[in-house]
Amino acid sequence: MGVKVVPRYGNTLKEKSYIWAVVSGMRLTLKNFTTNLADTSKIPTCEYPESQPSDITERYRGMHRLTKRDDESIRCVACFMCATACPSECIFIEAEERLDGVDEKQPKSFKIDLLECVFCGYCVEACPCDAIRMDTGIFSIIAATREEFVIDKEKLLSNRGIFGKENSRA
Amino acid sequence: MTHIFMILLPIILTVLFSLVTIPLLVWMERRVAALIQNRLGPNRCNIKGIRLGGIVQPIADMMKLIFKEEFYPKHIKQKFYYILAPGIVFGAAFLSFMVIPYADDVTLNGFTYHIQALPIELGILWFVAIAGLGVYGIILAGWSSHNKYSILGALRASSQVISYEIAMGLAIVSFLITYDTISLNTMVQQQGELLFGFIPAWGIIMQPLAGLIFIVTAFAETNRAPFDAPEGESEIVAGYHTEYSAMKFALFFMGEYMAMSASSAIIVTLLFGGYQIPFLNTEVMHHHINLIFIGLMIIVPLLSLGFIKWMQKNNSSDESRRRETKYGTILITIFVIVFDTFLFYLLTSGISYDLGSVSIMIMQILTFAFKVMMMNFVFVWVRWTFPRFRYDQIQHLGWKILIPLALLNIFITATFVVLAGV
Numbered sequence: 001m002g003v004k005v006v007p008r009y010g011n012t013l014k015e016k017s018y019i020w021a022v023v024s025g026m027r028l029t030l031k032n033f034t035t036n037l038a039d040t041s042k043i044p045t046c047e048y049p050e051s052q053p054s055d056i057t058e059r060y061r062g063m064h065r066l067t068k069r070d071d072e073s074i075r076c077v078a079c080f081m082c083a084t085a086c087p088s089e090c091i092f093i094e095a096e097e098r099l100d101g102v103d104e105k106q107p108k109s110f111k112i113d114l115l116e117c118v119f120c121g122y123c124v125e126a127c128p129c130d131a132i133r134m135d136t137g138i139f140s141i142i143a144a145t146r147e148e149f150v151i152d153k154e155k156l157l158s159n160r161g162i163f164g165k166e167n168s169r170a
Numbered sequence: 171m172t173h174i175f176m177i178l179l180p181i182i183l184t185v186l187f188s189l190v191t192i193p194l195l196v197w198m199e200r201r202v203a204a205l206i207q208n209r210l211g212p213n214r215c216n217i218k219g220i221r222l223g224g225i226v227q228p229i230a231d232m233m234k235l236i237f238k239e240e241f242y243p244k245h246i247k248q249k250f251y252y253i254l255a256p257g258i259v260f261g262a263a264f265l266s267f268m269v270i271p272y273a274d275d276v277t278l279n280g281f282t283y284h285i286q287a288l289p290i291e292l293g294i295l296w297f298v299a300i301a302g303l304g305v306y307g308i309i310l311a312g313w314s315s316h317n318k319y320s321i322l323g324a325l326r327a328s329s330q331v332i333s334y335e336i337a338m339g340l341a342i343v344s345f346l347i348t349y350d351t352i353s354l355n356t357m358v359q360q361q362g363e364l365l366f367g368f369i370p371a372w373g374i375i376m377q378p379l380a381g382l383i384f385i386v387t388a389f390a391e392t393n394r395a396p397f398d399a400p401e402g403e404s405e406i407v408a409g410y411h412t413e414y415s416a417m418k419f420a421l422f423f424m425g426e427y428m429a430m431s432a433s434s435a436i437i438v439t440l441l442f443g444g445y446q447i448p449f450l451n452t453e454v455m456h457h458h459i460n461l462i463f464i465g466l467m468i469i470v471p472l473l474s475l476g477f478i479k480w481m482q483k484n485n486s487s488d489e490s491r492r493r494e495t496k497y498g499t500i501l502i503t504i505f506v507i508v509f510d511t512f513l514f515y516l517l518t519s520g521i522s523y524d525l526g527s528v529s530i531m532i533m534q535i536l537t538f539a540f541k542v543m544m545m546n547f548v549f550v551w552v553r554w555t556f557p558r559f560r561y562d563q564i565q566h567l568g569w570k571i572l573i574p575l576a577l578l579n580i581f582i583t584a585t586f587v588v589l590a591g592v
Contacts, residue, residue: 022556029206029555036205040484045209050488 056137058163061119063138063151064112065159067131069102074157076131078107082123090116091123110153114141137162176283180272183535184287187435187542188267188428193228195427195546200227202547203554219490220497238416243315246413251314256414256421258307263428266300269293270435271355273445273534274452276527285531286355293354294342297436298335301391304429305331308393308400308410311422315413323409326561327400330390333568334397338387340576344380344583345373345440358444362451370448373441379579381441383572388433390568393426395553399561434545435538442541445534452530459526460517462533467513474506 014020036043046053056062067075078095096108123132136159143149197212201224204211213224246252271293273285290296305328312324349357357373365371374381390397401409411422438444447455455462478499486492516525559567 025555026551029551032208033202033205033551036208038480040210043205043208043210047210047487 056139056162058135060137060139061121061134062136063114063141063159064123064132064134064156065136065161066110066153066156067133068157071102073100073102074106074131074153075129076107076110077103077129078105079128081126081128082132085122085126087120087122088116088118090114107153110156111150112156114149114151115146133161135161135163172278173281176276176278180285180287183272183285184267187270187539188264188431191431191546192424192427193232195431196228196231197225198546199550199553202550206551206554220494221491222494232420235417235420240417241415243413245316246314247316248314251310253418255307255311255314256418256425258310259304259425260421260428262300262304262307263425263432266297266429266432267435269296269354270439271358271444272538273531274359275355276531278524278527284355285535291353294346294352294440298339298342301429301432302331302335304425307425311414312410315410317413319406319408319412320410322406323400323412327393327410330393330397330399330564330568333565334387334390334572337383337568337572337576338391340573340580341380341383341387344377344576344579347580347583347587348373348376354439354444358439358446359451361443362446364449370443370446372443377579377583379575380583383576383579384440385437386572388437389549389552390564392429392433394430394549396556396559397564398558399564402558430549431542431546434542434549438538438541438545442545445538447533447537455530455533456523456526459521459529463513463517463521467510470509471506474502478502
C-alpha cells in the first residue's frame with residue numbers, strides 16, 4: 001500500500017506573516033473592481049425585469065401545461081396517476097365521461113395549486129399519455145390572492161411549450 | 171463678515187465631513203461591494219428618472235428607517251441607558267472629527283485662522299480619548315438590552331478595543347517621536363517637506379511599520395471587517411444592536427460609518443500627508459500660484475472629459491440613461507467652461523496674496539476630502555476582501571503580534587533619533 005504524503009502549508013515565514021496573502025487577495029478584488037468599473041457591460045449578471053434569462057434549458061421545470069391531441073382536444077384521460085404521484089398533493093382532478101368517441105374519460109376540472117406545488121416534476125414522469133408537461137419556461141408566477149394561484153384546466157391548456165414540441169406525440 | 175465665515179468654516183466642514191459623507195459612504199459601500207463581486211448593486215432608485223448611479227438609495231434607506239415603528243422591547247428595564255447608548259456612539263464618532271486640520275493656517279487681514287473645528291494643540295490625544303469613548307456606547311447598549319447576545323457582543327467589542335488601543339497608542343508614540351509634536355497641524359506641515367529632496371515626507375514613508383500597525387488597529391477600533399466579531403451574526407445574531415430598531419439602529423449604523431470616516435481622516439492626517447498635495451506645500455504653492463492655476467485649467471477639463479467618456483460608455487443602456495448622460499455632459503461642459511473662464515479672469519487680473527491664500531485653502535480642503543474618500547474606499551475594499559477573524563485570532567494578533575512589533579518600532583525609532591541627533 002503506497003503512502004501519500006500530504007504537503008502541509010502555512011509553516012514558512014512568508015505564509016505565517018500573512019502579508020503576501022493579504023496583498024494577493026486585495027489585488028484580486030481590486031482587479032475585479034477596476035475591470036467592472038471601466039466596462040459595466042462585462043458584468044455577467046442580468047438586469048432582470050428588462051432583460052430576461054436566456055439560459056432556460058429543456059429540462060427546466062416551469063409552470064405546468066396540459067398538452068393537446070392533433071385535433072386540439074385535451075390529451076388527459078383523467079387517470080389520476082399524476083395526482084397519485086404528487087408528493088405535495090396539489091393536483092385536484094374531477095373526471096367525467098368523454099362522449100366524442102376519441103377516448104373514454106376526460107377531466108371535468110383539472111386544478112393545480114401552485115403555492116403547494118414543489119415543482120418536482122413527478123406528475124410529468126407519472127403521466128402515461130404525456131398529457132402534462134412543465135416545459136413552459138414560466139418561472140415567475142404572480143398573483144394578488146391565494147385563490148388566484150390555483151390554476152384551472154383552461155389556463156393549463158392555454159400555456160404553451162417554448163421548445164418547439166407543441167403537441168404531444170405520445 | 172469674512173471673519174465670522176472663516177471662524178465658522180471649519181465647523182461647517184466638520185459637519186460636512188461627518189454627516190454628509192454618511193449617505194455617500196453607504197452608497198459607496200454597496201456599489202463597491204457589488205462591483206467587487208461582479209454585480210451592479212443598487213442603481214434603481216431615481217428622482218424622475220435621474221438615477222446618478224443610484225446615489226438616491228441612501229435617502230430611501232433613511233426614509234424607511236425614520237418611518238419605522240419606535241419599538242421598545244418589554245423586558246428592558248433601563249430605558250434611559252437603552253436610548254442613550256446609540257447617542258454616545260454617534261456623538262463620540264462626531265466629536266473625533268473636531269481636531270482634524272482641513273487646510274493649513276490662513277492669514278487674512280492680519281488675522282490667522284486655524285482650519286480646525288477645535289483649534290487646540292493636543293490634537294492626537296483628543297482623537298485617542300474620544301475614539302475610545304465610542305465603545306462605552308456599545309457596552310451600554312449591550313448591557314441595557316438585557317439580552318445574552320447583546321452583552322456578548324458588547325464584551326467582544328470592549329475587549330477588542332482594549333487590546334488594540336494599546337498597540338494603537340504605541341504606534342502613535344513612534345509618530346510622536348518622529349514628528350516631535352502632538353499638534354496635528356504641525357505634523358501635517360512637517361509632512362509637506364521632502365525627504366532626500368524628492369520623496370514626500372509622509373508618515374507612511376517615515377514610519378512604515380507604525381503606519382501599518384496604526385491602520386490595522388484603526389480597523390479594529392471602528393469594529394469594521396475583518397474585525398467585526400462584535401456583530402458576528404453567525405454566533406451572536408447582531409451583537410450589541412440586536413434589540414435596536416428604527417432610528418435607534420440607524421444611529422448605530424451612522425455612528426459606525428462616521429467612525430470609519432473619522433478613522434480615515436486621522437489615518438490621512440498622520441500617514442498620508444493630510445491636506446498636503448504631494449511636492450506642493452503651502453509656501454511652494456504661494457510661489458507658483460500662477461503655474462498652479464494654469465495647471466488646474468488643463469487638468470480639470472481633462473478629468474471632466476475622461477468622466478464624460480466613461481459616462482457615455484457605461485451609462486447609456488436605455489433611453490432614460492442616455493438622457494441622463496446627455497444632461498450630465500451638458501452640465502459638466504458648462505461647469506468646465508465657467509471654471510476655466512473664472513480662472514483665466516483671475517490670472518489676467520493678477521492674483522493677490524489673500525486670494526492666493528483662499529484658493530490654496532480650497533485646494534487643500536479638496537485634496538483632504540479626496541484623500542479621506544480614498545481611505546474610506548480602502549476600508550470598504552478590505553471589508554469585501556477578507557473574511558471575519560475568529561475571536562481568538564483577533565486577540566492573538568493584538569497581543570502577541572502588534573504590541574511587540576509596536577514596542578520594537580518605538581525602540582528602533584528612539585535609537586535612531588538619539589544616534590542621529592535629529
